[in-house]
Amino acid sequence: MTKKKDNVIPFPTIREGQQLREDMGKLEGDIKAKLDSLQVINEDIISLTVAYEDMLYRLCEITGVQLPNDLDWNGEPEE
Numbered sequence: 001m002t003k004k005k006d007n008v009i010p011f012p013t014i015r016e017g018q019q020l021r022e023d024m025g026k027l028e029g030d031i032k033a034k035l036d037s038l039q040v041i042n043e044d045i046i047s048l049t050v051a052y053e054d055m056l057y058r059l060c061e062i063t064g065v066q067l068p069n070d071l072d073w074n075g076e077p078e079e
Contacts, residue, residue, distance in 0.1 A: 060067055
């Protein structure tokens with residue numbers, strides 16, 4: 001007569017652990033690539049913002065418009 005073992009804890013196989021490590025390594029590579037792309041995009045945004053601000057200040061200079069010293073983009077514009 002065979003005894004049923006209900007209290008046996010199933011452990012992951014060595015093969016399953018190796019596969020998980022490989023899959024995690026691939027995901028780490030994907031995450032790093034996405035973060036690198038994000039860094040490039042952030043640098044582009046900064047460059048574009050600086051160029052835009054330079055143009056804005058030049059436009060104000062040639063049109064005689066004076067920008068306030070402390071721009072509050074959250075408030076209502078003053079007429």
